[in-house]
Amino acid sequence: MDSWHATHYLLTEDISSWEECQIPFIVARKKENNRLLINAVMGRTSIEGTKGSFKDFGPVKYLVPSETQQISKALLQISEKEFAKRYEEACVLNPDVYRTLWDEEVDEYWYIFQCISEYYRIAAEETRGMLLYLGCFYGVDFMWEMQD
Template identity: 35%
Template sequence: MGIVAELKQISPLMLEKFQRDSSLLDIFFSVKYLPESHFWEEAIYISDNSRLSIQKDSEDKFKKFKWSDNQQREDTKAEFLREWQISELSLGKSWHELHFLLTGYTHTDKLPFLVSGNSLNNLPQIPLNNWSFFNLVHKILNNQRHIEKYTIPTLDIDNLPLVNAILGGTEIGNKEGYGKHRYLTPDEVRQVAKALSELSENGFITRYKQEEIKQKRVSIIDCSEPETVDYLTQYYKELAAYYIEATNLGNAMLLYLT
């Protein structure tokens, strides 16, 4: 099925709740599937039998959690259901390509919080991994600029923001599988939204087209299909809109792979 990247905006109060008790995160995501959740108003593609099974599993998981008392359970349930009135944003399996076009780095590079301009004097220094070491050697052999012990993004310099909008954030909780949940504070969400807007749809498309004409491209982007730029641009627009919506509401953001 592949790994999918998702984002879920949450209220600042909800972020504080998770920071106090990160074990609630797992329960939070199960509440999405309770019978009274807003999710089912949109999930018409799920059959009745599957729906009942999913709802039962979610109810069982919620009830088995170690609540201090019934009042806490019901209050938390109501709070979580309100949060799910705003759906998560799924970036599908295209998050690798999106992340590269937004940051200039592959998903194997561990990036910090990043909303920097893509200029020669303003690049994050990231320890080399196997892929970036290969690129660095390639630059040295061709007498190109390099930074010792660090990698630089392979995107062309365009003086537009590099934005870690998908794999950024501070880790929280003990999620297994594809890594922990991460979060952005409301102020960080605002900065990311601003940077995505400054990049703009045209800037995003230009980055793709510059990558498309390179003789040596990153392997994660398949430029052989003409529709690739269209669906990646659509994901960019949805991502930017989701961050702008969260900013307007003063919300924080959860980021995760599933």
């Protein structure tokens, strides 16, 4: 399981993949537990014709500036304590699906969350939209010669 997928789950409780994700733009509180659900990883609207090679997960998606601002505000509402609770629940409720959550430390996902939050904060502050894209990176495709 990739960290982007686990991060998406920790924010939305949605287990669908990039290609399958059909959840709309969401920044909403879940009725059952008043948990804030935020679609900050998988985006909203796909840009047609942007599906690349076999190494890509799917099309480029985008958020308009107002959506970026809403997401930024919502991300800032999640405390480290709440994030840790989400992480613990994911490990218990979905051990087969999110096996990497058992192997990783909550601190690593908290750091990823903080990076995402900061990225959205800066974009929102500058009234920017957001492009979201996932693709595979294979180091062998970009190997550089070591120079002495």
